[in-house]
Amino acid sequence: MVKSGLSKFKGKRILLLQGPMGPFFHRLALDLTQAGAQVFKVNFNGGDWIFYPSNSLNYHGKIEEWPAYFEDLLVLLQVDMVMLFGDCRPIHCVAHEIAHKHGLEIGVFEEGYIRPNYITLEQYGVNGNSSLPRSPVYYLNRPPAKIEAPQPVGNTYWYAVLWAILYYFAAGLLRPIFANYQHHRPLSWLEALPWLRSVWRKWYFAIKERGVKTLLRGKYSGRYFIVPLQVHNDAQVVMHSGFDTVKHFINEVMISFASHAPRNKMLVIKHHPMDRGYFDYTKFINNKMKLLGLQGRCLYIHDQHLPTLLDHSSGVVVVNSTVGLSALIHGAPVKVCGTALYDMKGLTFQHSLGRFWREAQHAKPNARLLKYFYDYLVSYSQINGSFYKRLPIVASKAGLHWVLNDNYSVPKVEVEEKSA
Numbered sequence: 019m020v021k022s023g024l025s026k027f028k029g030k031r032i033l034l035l036q037g038p039m040g041p042f043f044h045r046l047a048l049d050l051t052q053a054g055a056q057v058f059k060v061n062f063n064g065g066d067w068i069f070y071p072s073n074s075l076n077y078h079g080k081i082e083e084w085p086a087y088f089e090d091l092l093v094l095l096q097v098d099m100v101m102l103f104g105d106c107r108p109i110h111c112v113a114h115e116i117a118h119k120h121g122l123e124i125g126v127f128e129e130g131y132i133r134p135n136y137i138t139l140e141q142y143g144v145n146g147n148s149s150l151p152r153s154p155v156y157y158l159n160r161p162p163a164k165i166e167a168p169q170p171v172g173n174t175y176w177y178a179v180l181w182a183i184l185y186y187f188a189a190g191l192l193r194p195i196f197a198n199y200q201h202h203r204p205l206s207w208l209e210a211l212p213w214l215r216s217v218w219r220k221w222y223f224a225i226k227e228r229g230v231k232t233l234l235r236g237k238y239s240g241r242y243f244i245v246p247l248q249v250h251n252d253a254q255v256v257m258h259s260g261f262d263t264v265k266h267f268i269n270e271v272m273i274s275f276a277s278h279a280p281r282n283k284m285l286v287i288k289h290h291p292m293d294r295g296y297f298d299y300t301k302f303i304n305n306k307m308k309l310l311g312l313q314g315r316c317l318y319i320h321d322q323h324l325p326t327l328l329d330h331s332s333g334v335v336v337v338n339s340t341v342g343l344s345a346l347i348h349g350a351p352v353k354v355c356g357t358a359l360y361d362m363k364g365l366t367f368q369h370s371l372g373r374f375w376r377e378a379q380h381a382k383p384n385a386r387l388l389k390y391f392y393d394y395l396v397s398y399s400q401i402n403g404s405f406y407k408r409l410p411i412v413a414s415k416a417g418l419h420w421v422l423n424d425n426y427s428v429p430k431v432e433v434e435e436k437s438a
Contacts (some may be wrong), residue, residue, distance in 0.1 A: 146257060202251075
């Protein structure tokens with residue numbers, strides 16, 4: 019889907035469901051229309067509506083009524099393809115199943131597998147639902163694609179904050195109109211409080227953790243395992259792992275580390291920056307440290323520079339976060355505890371977590387396999403750009419762009435393949 023470029027959508031009748039917060043889906047509709055497609059959009063709440071107020075359908079029914087409504091809509095509009103952001107939302111799970119039953123194409127957007135300069139678009143599903151091959155033999159028997167360096171996206175944090183504020187404000191204001199809507203996350207004006215708390219905590223932990231990076235890349239370099247946490251309501255944790263919550267994951271990792279890790283190793287648990295305003299596991303982790311006898315061997319941090327930590331770690335333990343892929347790129351051994359598209363022999367540790375603490379030094383990713391997998395991943399599922407911030411047009415040797423309005427583009431949706 020990514021390699022075909024916008025020309026793939028010419029003549030298609032495309033139905034857009036929920037997109038990322040912000041104007042991305044509205045710009046996408048303009049691009050698709052310019053490419054010769056006919057685009058329809060369904061809004062489910064005021065946040066959806068404020069970014070796509072015209073030429074759209076507003077669904078006011080209950081979640082129980084959505085399957086029949088959606089199936090009728092596919093027939094009425096003669097839809098060829100459905101596009102959505104995130105395939106684990108309740109309304110999207112239902113839509114995905116029905117669209118698949120009707121033999122329709124499904125385009126699923128998600129945050130980039132490779133960050134920060136890419137977004138993801140796959141034809142069937144993403145993350146644990148991805149249809150990308152999971153066999154190392156597949157990638158090793160293919161010549162790697164030639165890919166260009168992406169245009170840097172830059173800082174998108176404040177853009178995301180702006181779109182979130184507008185989204186939640188409109189969702190709250192128009193709640194009476196969309197009274198039956200049930201969001202996959204809390205959806206009210208009270209959501210402004212965690213964002214404000216996040217800003218305060220960002221500065222607080224920057225001061226509190228001053229000097230930690232120096233220790234981790236100096237005195238403790240090569241002596242610690244890092245555990246990057248995911249956001250508390252990440253569907254990938256619930257849908258594609260055996261853990262009920264992030265706290266459940268922390269508990270299992272700390273117990274395993276206390277039981278099996280060498281005494282000269284440390285455990286560094288890193289909070290997710292987008293979860294800063296919602297959760298703080300300090301008390302829970304401190305209590306577990308006392309219970310398990312890990313005082314002095316466990317550190318809980320928030321806003322340290324992750325690439326630096328990866329470069330100086332003994333290994334990385336994740337549920338199924340894309341941080342695991344970043345760790346592989348940095349040459350760090352990785353243990354995946356859930357389901358991840360990059361979890362395969364030759365890239366990640368394939369045995370138990372208990373063994374990982376002792377054998378990680380022998381489990382560094384195969385450089386050739388990683389390159390072939392990375393190049394394939396970029397070529398077939400990644401688009402250089404951001405959901406929250408537009409990129410200026412840049413010259414492309416291939417001459418193909420993912421256009422966002424008249425003066426902007428996400429470059430390089432098709433690349434020329436050559437043998438290595």
